[in-house]
Amino acid sequence: MEDLYKQTLSLVKPSSSRAAFVCFNLWSDTKFDLATVYVSDAQYNRNIFFGTSPQAVRLYLLYNHLFMQTLVYVFIIINLALALFEDPAVVPLPIWATSTIEIICLSAFTVRMVHYAKVIPRDKFWKDPKNICIIVIVTLSFIDLTIYGALKATGYFAIRWSRVLRPLLLVNVTEGRQLRRAFRSIRNALPQISYVFLLFMFSVLVFSLMALKLFGKRGLLTIDGSPYFTDYLDIVFDLYVLVTTANSPDVMMPAYNYSVFFTIFFILYIVINTYTFMSFFLAVVYNNYKKYLKEEVRQLVKARRFKMCRAFSLLRETCGEGGEPVVTQAKWNHLVKLVKPNISIAHQELLWSVLDDQNKGHIGKFAFVQLADLLSIQVITVKSQPHPIQICFPSMYNSSVSRFIRNVVHHRMFVYVYDLIILVNAVFIGLDEENPVVSNAEWDFVLYAGGYTSRQILDIVFILRVLRLIRLVDSIKRFRAIINTLIKIGPTILTFSQLIVVVYYIFAMVGMELFKGKVQFFEPNSTSPDQEYCGNPLLKGTTFAKLNYCKNNFNNVVSSFIVLLELTVVNQCGFTAVTHVSARIFFVLFHIVVVIIIINIFVAFILEAFLVEYTVDKSDLQTSLEKKIEELELNVQQDGVDTGLVDAMESNDNELGPSEAGKQKPSLMFKIASRK
């Protein structure tokens, strides 16, 4: 071990080890391994109480290995995708095939669970609800699989009810932290949401009573000839749907046709319930989201600091003036190399110079704790290589013609002209459709080349051509804040789409069991007489059939997802015509869960992201890192165009002259990624 110490001491460069004292402490691989785990746990916000024995640490490292994590998600996706092949299937596979795949998946989850149980202490394992959840889900799936197999083998009717549980694995897996956070946020908002919801339902019920009194006795008829507003429960449902604006003019028309004064009732209803109460839901969700977010961030920061302190206490040495515990640069370098193996030396030096501002050669606890945050800030290392022509033909590169060309290319007008070309190109994409010469030439060529698949390839090429336009918009400064928000939202959209998948999957499974085969889709060239009412006599003459909505059904998992999407967007509830009460309950439940809760969380999230982008400044640490980069003159000239390119280039040239040769400044530059 002393060998190692000497070895690493020699790594410390003269420039940074100018501190006059030497610290004595033994360091071991084990300690470094443990410290590495603490730092990377802090960096990725992992909160797992693992054992500290060398073996446990090694198991824990294996558990957190990217390959293992990817494998878990692959198995989860395979398990979820089974719905494509199980009855009612998109691509039918025999039961033995899907069952075998499912058993493999479930076994994989079991193995992963056993691994986890080995990593953390036994009492912690059994106290963690997510472990219990996974064990219950896997057990129930095995039981269901056995029962289903047995029933099917003997020819009985059977339901694969455990499929509803599958998406819950996504939530309870160790890596699903963000998703669990989202669900916790929903759970925390639930009490307040339910109070508003009760009041809202009370309002709907009172309005329904009024509607019954106002319209029930007038003998009005709806458009399909049925009595209008005579049954209390029907009125409640109709008015509930009015909140979703799905049946907006229809539900009002008979009363409006009878007397114009009755519209006052509906206007009041829409103002109070559709607008005010729906805004209340958003307000409650937003309020809770903000409150909860603050609390979560506070706790994350606390946990991160705690872990960094543990890492510090493993590596600290008590020495120097005042006897304060410190960590030397040698140890720090070793640690950083372990945490982030592919970090460049320049980047590492940059980070150290941010922490060790006074160039002491060691840092205290306060500075050390910031390491995790520093590593989280994405710094892009830009290598400013000389232009290939400059290397091969230096005289040509430095000729006045070449300088002129370079200046032209970097000039503001050139950028504008380039943008204009993109725009003209886009117009041509739109126009060439009309131009038979261009268009047919393209299409003929492609069709000759190989028919349908090439056609699809061409579609993709066309889309990529159109996407070039985004470059144009990004060059306009005003739009950048908006686009930045869009980009920032990106990662959280991933969490959000997982949330949506979990909810959709559960509703799709239930919906398929309830409604499969009720609505049939016939290919356009079929001659079946059932085609015009989607194969269900109950739909004869309904708007649903007339508008050819037959493909909006629950006959397989893909079309179920699409129906649910349609329900989310506009709550097109034509399918309630088929099976009466269950469909209505299904519809209302879906509306409450997805539209009232989840969509509002999405809106709240975007609202907050947007407000933060417009109001909050960068973190202190990010600012000090940027300052350091500027101080060391390593910053990339970002807006050469804005500051007058020629000036910037010349001053760069001047800087390159007197720079110290040993620090490789000219060839490496940094910029902070999020700053764009």
Next chain:
Amino acid sequence: MEDLYKQTLSLVKPSSSRAAFVCFNLWSDTKFDLATVYVSDAQYNRNIFFGTSPQAVRLYLLYNHLFMQTLVYVFIIINLALALFEDPAVVPLPIWATSTIEIICLSAFTVRMVHYAKVIPRDKFWKDPKNICIIVIVTLSFIDLTIYGALKATGYFAIRWSRVLRPLLLVNVTEGRQLRRAFRSIRNALPQISYVFLLFMFSVLVFSLMALKLFGKRGLLTIDGSPYFTDYLDIVFDLYVLVTTANSPDVMMPAYNYSVFFTIFFILYIVINTYTFMSFFLAVVYNNYKKYLKEEVRQLVKARRFKMCRAFSLLRETCGEGGEPVVTQAKWNHLVKLVKPNISIAHQELLWSVLDDQNKGHIGKFAFVQLADLLSIQVITVKSQPHPIQICFPSMYNSSVSRFIRNVVHHRMFVYVYDLIILVNAVFIGLDEENPVVSNAEWDFVLYAGGYTSRQILDIVFILRVLRLIRLVDSIKRFRAIINTLIKIGPTILTFSQLIVVVYYIFAMVGMELFKGKVQFFEPNSTSPDQEYCGNPLLKGTTFAKLNYCKNNFNNVVSSFIVLLELTVVNQCGFTAVTHVSARIFFVLFHIVVVIIIINIFVAFILEAFLVEYTVDKSDLQTSLEKKIEELELNVQQDGVDTGLVDAMESNDNELGPSEAGKQKPSLMFKIASRK
């Protein structure tokens, strides 16, 4: 004047004039008048620079008189209501009649304007844009009226284009402060909204290009047999409408029926444009609303303080220790009496005791400035009169039986039982429809009594019966915060509805000129063959006609408003089938103005109101007023039920005993209104 001084000095009660020194200053009626105007201007946030001569002040008082203000609004409403009688009319009146009424209205506005010009200095008058606006509107209306009359008299075609300007009077009238603030808030948000809108339109255009490329060449047909997604502008419109979710499944169905993979395009579109961009609009509006609100409040407080300082400098006297300027209680009392003539002496004393905490008999500038805020806090004076039975039959009232009854009535259980009775009553209202005995008896009686009008009266009675249920909900503590928010929103809803009226009116006027008579409504018992396509051959076979939407037309101002409401709620744009391009532009413009801007402001406003209700505490002043009320033991026992009624009653009895007789404490109690 010295008479007056002595006279008012004698008004100062011994209890409050215990200060050892006497201040000497002359006071005049003129000064008090001016101070009164400043204080009430501060109280009602009026910002009018009036002349300070006695005559100008008197003119200004007349200008602000409630009667004059009411009169202005009456004329505005009459002027707006003229649309009911003008062609296309709900109730047709001859042109000479409507013109005469309009001339009267316009003259009234002119008189009011002249009055205003006399009140404020000439240079201020011409610098104020709202005055210029009113003058321009009135002049244009007169010109339009003349041209229209002349053209009609000679039998030419003429349009009353100045009707569009009418609602603008509502904005530019002196009293329309709140409405102007709302419009200013919109104007301030416009630049940011327009950046997001441009980006949003860019996204729609790019998606439309993609759609053209993806679907244009496939020869797909829509449900009514027309080619699907082949014309670029049609695609742009269809995809814009998809953002409003109005044509949600329809626009997707042909592509979906062709291949399931094309739904990916629509899902992407919906996620990006319908959800993300629409949330962006809300975020931008909300952000601006908050920012602007803070700035407005800051300026209002500043202006209020400035006016109170001017009032103070009119009434101050330099005397006492330290030579600080002060206002004596006598002057203060006189001022308060002038500002709020119907204030009770007890209330006045309460306010004074809040300001003059140390009972000096005079207050400094800091305390004086708070007067306007204090007057804004609504304090309800409750006279605790003894029960009539207590006066007439004291022995009976104090008997043990009576005490028992009183205890029972005030008991918690009694409240529950009462609530239960209301609930049962509500259920019966719902049920009696089914019960022929109850129901028919009621209806027969009413029909016998006088036919249709009684029927309407009965409707109202029924609704009032149902509304009793609200009392039930209000008794549940959890719901009170929500209901409080609802109540708080009330006054601003008024501003908001004015905003809506202005925008709707303008769109209704334009819509009527563009689309009147295009769609016809036939009474249900008519036998016209045109009935099934709303009198317009273009609507033959469209969903619009099939769903019997004929009454959704622009044939008069009332049905125009209802169509606009429907457009706001669900953007049912069936009427675009009738007149092609103008209807589409009209529809998109309306959507941008009403849904993207105004509805988002409404949501932002409710969001903020809700968040404030949940997070912000009462103002300091309100707290100190409440403290004072409690200190003086004048507070009303609010939740007798919660604190155990019997205890509260007994302690009340005890308090009544040793109270000083002179201060009338037992018979008067206060509570702060907003506290509920």
